[in-house]
Amino acid sequence: xxxxxxxxxxxxxKGRLVVMNCTVVDGTGAPAYGPAHIVVxxxxxxxxxxxxxxGAREGIPFEGFAPGSDDRVVDAEGGYVLPxxxxxxxxxGGEKQTPDAxxxxxxxxxHGITTVREAGSLRNGLDFVVSEAGRSSxxxxxxxxxxxxxxxxxxxxxxxxSPASIDAWLEDVKGRGAAGVKxxxxxxxxxxxxxxxxxxxxxxxxxxxxxxDVLRTNVRxxxxxxxxxxxHAYGIPEAMFIDKKIQxxxxxxxxxxxxxxxxxxxxxxxxxxxxxxxxxxxxxxxLVDSGITLVxxxxxxxxxRDLTHAKGRPWHTDFxxxxxSRFFTPNRASHGAYxxxxxxxxxxxxxDNYQRWMAFVREFYLRGGKVAIGSDAGFIYxxxxxxxxxxxxxxxxxxxxxxxxxxxxxxxxAELLQxxxxxxxxxxGKDADLLIIRDNPLRNLKLLYGTGHAVYSDEGEKRCVGxxxxxxxxxxVIDARETLERARRAVAAERADTQSxxx
Numbered sequence: 001x002x003x004x005x006x007x008x009x010x011x012x013x014k015g016r017l018v019v020m021n022c023t024v025v026d027g028t029g030a031p032a033y034g035p036a037h038i039v040v041x042x043x044x045x046x047x048x049x050x051x052x053x054x055g056a057r058e059g060i061p062f063e064g065f066a067p068g069s070d071d072r073v074v075d076a077e078g079g080y081v082l083p084x085x086x087x088x089x090x091x092x093g094g095e096k097q098t099p100d101a102x103x104x105x106x107x108x109x110x111h112g113i114t115t116v117r118e119a120g121s122l123r124n125g126l127d128f129v130v131s132e133a134g135r136s137s138x139x140x141x142x143x144x145x146x147x148x149x150x151x152x153x154x155x156x157x158x159x160x161x162s163p164a165s166i167d168a169w170l171e172d173v174k175g176r177g178a179a180g181v182k183x184x185x186x187x188x189x190x191x192x193x194x195x196x197x198x199x200x201x202x203x204x205x206x207x208x209x210x211x212x213d214v215l216r217t218n219v220r221x222x223x224x225x226x227x228x229x230x231x232h233a234y235g236i237p238e239a240m241f242i243d244k245k246i247q248x249x250x251x252x253x254x255x256x257x258x259x260x261x262x263x264x265x266x267x268x269x270x271x272x273x274x275x276x277x278x279x280x281x282x283x284x285x286x287l288v289d290s291g292i293t294l295v296x297x298x299x300x301x302x303x304x305r306d307l308t309h310a311k312g313r314p315w316h317t318d319f320x321x322x323x324x325s326r327f328f329t330p331n332r333a334s335h336g337a338y339x340x341x342x343x344x345x346x347x348x349x350x351x352d353n354y355q356r357w358m359a360f361v362r363e364f365y366l367r368g369g370k371v372a373i374g375s376d377a378g379f380i381y382x383x384x385x386x387x388x389x390x391x392x393x394x395x396x397x398x399x400x401x402x403x404x405x406x407x408x409x410x411x412x413x414a415e416l417l418q419x420x421x422x423x424x425x426x427x428x429g430k431d432a433d434l435l436i437i438r439d440n441p442l443r444n445l446k447l448l449y450g451t452g453h454a455v456y457s458d459e460g461e462k463r464c465v466g467x468x469x470x471x472x473x474x475x476x477v478i479d480a481r482e483t484l485e486r487a488r489r490a491v492a493a494e495r496a497d498t499q500s501x502x503x
């Protein structure tokens with residue numbers, strides 16, 4: 001039976017679901033194919049029916065296929081089906097960023113994000129995020145699947161300095177449901193022991209290296225000690241220094257002053273060897289051999305190279321709450337709100353930073369290194385859901401092809417989570433995590449923004465195209481457009497209640 005017209009959510013994941021008449025971009029890096037029908041039973045893909053091609057397994061003839069009378073049916077009508085996106089660096093957001101976690105979930109789902117790696121459990125702690133992960137897995141809420149990570153030492157009763165105290169804390173958080181641990185840096189002996197023990201216990205690890213610790217433990221140390229992924233770029237240029245050990249900070253620099261901190265970061269990559277230098281190449285080879293994954297989150301810092309663009313992103317009007325707008329506005333209490341007096345010189349330095357940073361990530365990937373796509377939304381004018389699509393565009397700027405980008409955002413991100421046997425591609429046996437979009441996102445990644453993409457006729461008439469239409473999360477069917485509209489209404493109500501204006 002077809003899903004009733006006007007019904008925005010079908011959270012029933014049992015029984016058969018058929019997605020018909022679609023073109024498939026399967027996430028493996030293979031070119032698109034179609035037409036196809038995707039058959040799902042009890043949340044798993046059990047059959048992909050398409051016209052016969054040489055080398056393919058012969059099955060039910062495409063033209064002869066018809067869904068059963070009891071099947072739930074989604075007719076893609078020639079649209080595109082992709083694996084659900086995985087955001088490899090996501091935050092539910094604290095109360096100073098969003099008044100309601102459901103709003104964040106709606107923005108993620110509306111952009112086809114069906115799994116997130118929650119990077120630190122910064123909202124209400126690990127137990128809250130684990131609870132939300134459970135509710136999502138049971139389809140009690142409309143939300144992506146959530147992989148909970150916890151910040152190292154979060155909630156510890158004592159300072160974690162001894163091996164016994166570190167082991168006890170790791171055992172505790174694993175027992176409470178953590179999938180991994182996020183580090184900002186630590187004393188070298190503590191950091192090394194924690195990384196190694198976490199790995200032995202089956203906990204994955206990620207590190208946003210604070211500059212206060214980068215001299216003692218840069219990315220070279222982390223790779224040798226078994227870190228799963230390095231977030232952003234902290235500790236990468238410093239590991240390649242050949243004429244210095246410490247970054248050249250202004251003599252009046254104050255780390256606590258975030259404008260000082262991020263202004264100085266704008267010159268960091270220039271202090272490392274040029275692309276192609278032997279030290280550059282040797283370090284890339286070392287990182288590739290270690291198996292570490294780079295999660296650059298280019299979008300997290302893109303405001304530093306073009307503040308006007310970041311503040312003027314069109315979706316701010318309808319999807320940035322009053323509380324998030326205040327969080328973005330320059331102030332000393334919010335992380336990333338550092339644009340008190342941001343100059344042309346600052347932006348030019350950051351543009352040069354991006355060229356070198358992107359070149360490093362691209363070369364690392366081409367030599368066999370593992371990269372992942374994450375948004376780190378909720379900071380620096382970066383809005384949940386929308387920021388993920390902008391990160392896809394920035395990977396395109398870095399030289400990755402659209403097929404590579406889709407594969408990284410799906411199957412390669414699943415490999416980072418060690419869940420590639422379950423999610424990340426449209427293949428038989430995998431969970432039915434899918435997004436359905438009317439137009440071809442490989443031709444134009446902008447089509448993936450929830451607000452769509454504006455095109456104009458010769459007469460100047462505007463038409464909006466794109467936007468994810470339907471999301472299937474482990475067999476549950478969700479109307480992405482209605483989910484986005486619910487988010488729009490929630491933001492409008494929050495602004496009215498708080499009488500908030502944009503920054």
